[in-house]
Amino acid sequence: MLKHKNPAVAFAAMLLVASCGGGNDSTSAPMAPAASGGNGATATSTTSGKVVDGYIVGATVFCDTDNNGVRDTGEETVLTDAQGSFTLTATCASPIVASGGTDAATGLPFRGVLKAPPGSSVVTAGTTLLVNTSLAREQLAAALGLPAGTDITALDPAAIGSGGALANSALLQRTLAIQQVVQQIADAIAALLPNNTPAQTQAIYTETATTTGKVLQASSSSTLVSSSGTVDAATVNAIAQQALANVEASADARLAAAKAALGTVSKSNLAALVTPAIAAQAQSLASSVDSDALTRATQSGTAVADAVRQEAALLQSTAANDAELSAAAASLRQLVDAAIAEAKAAVALAVR
Known part of the structure; x- marks a missing residue:
């Protein structure tokens, strides 16, 4: 994350002006009209x-009043501004849902679906784990x-403190690590579909995020990131296996056509292939300091999804070649490690 806000703000402002056709020099996103009472007040x-x-x-x-994860008629909707801020004109007593947009720090389009419980002042990958699960905030903090x-629902991970440094750097590192795990597992599952659609991708992301919360909820000793910043590969493996199972069992209509393609895939084989690479990616973010370039390189990587497509035959339930699967997982991990090393080298060169 940048130590100073100005570059991100400049990028976001330029993006918003362009999206408005250049006719307005304000960087604020359009908001819905203020709600009125029966007397017009x-x-x-x-x-x-x-x-x-x-x-x-x-x-x-939007305020997801029926908690179905989909923006429906009558649910107030707004866009975030250059600082990621939003204001709904009424109190939202339901989950807050956010999707789309562009990460001002990296310039990358945001492809996930973030949620937060009612009363939250931030919507992040972390707060998403608290929606549609029984995971307590205290347990989530411990698991991270x-x-x-x-209280991750009240702290801004990207806030800048005195002296221009991040005020909540550990929280930002873990927020990025969660997002990497959820997005990459979702992308891996989506890569198994012959004709994947954006709607399916978002539905798979939501199932994966919910699964992550439930895996952490299942045991008070479950951790995704330790206090020293180490990502637990066993937890990533459990999330990958259970996410695939939950997508297959999902009642979400957007996933109806996906189930046939996923039914023959071995959950353990998929997890064995992708876990080492995804854990390494998340680890690089959980231990990085103020590096938008590393975040950009890690979040934009497609090696995991590409490997899933390439090794589709090994992922079938009938496949039993453990040696070949292990070799494929090791090869994928090497590709990811090389990409991380290259990004870190570029960061080191840039700060000289």
Whole structure:
């Protein structure tokens, strides 16, 4: 994450002006009209917050009043501004959902679906794990190696403190690590579909995020990231296997056509192939310091999804060549490690 906000703000402002056709020099995203009471008076209760991976500019945010994860008629919708901020004109007593937009820190389009419980002031990959699960905030903090009492629904991971340094650097590292695990597992599952659609991709992401929360909820000793910043590969493996099972069993209509293609895939084989690489990617983000370039390189990588497509035959339930599967997993891990090393070298060169 950048130590200073100005470059990100400049990028986000330029993006928003362009999206408005250049006719307005304001960097604020359009908001829905203020709600009015029966006497025509403007309501004063609002719901405000930020959408954060880095700050997501131009994300679509809505109050999911029926908690179905889909924006329906009558659910107020706004766009985030240059700092990822949004304001709904009424109090939202349901989950807040955000999707789309562009990460102002990396310049990458945001492909996931983030959620937050009612009352949250931030919407992040971390808060997403609290929606549609029974995972307590205290247990989530422990599973991420954060200090007791850390409330991830109230802290901005990308906030800049005094002196221009990140105020919540450990939280940002873990936010990025969660996002990497969820997005890469979702991409791996989506890569198994012959004709994947954006709607299916978002539905798979949502199932994977919910699965991640439930895996951490299942045991008080479950950890995704330790207090020292180490990513637990066994937890990543469990998430990958259970996410595939949950996508297959999902009642989401967007996934109806996907189930036939996934039914013959071995959950353990898929997890064995992708876990070492995804854990390494998440580890690089969980231990990095203020590096937008490393985040960009890691989040934009397609090696995991590409390997799933290439090794599709090994992932079938009938495949039993453990040696070949292990070799494929090792090869994928080497590709990812090389990409991480290259990104780190570029970062080191840039700061000289």
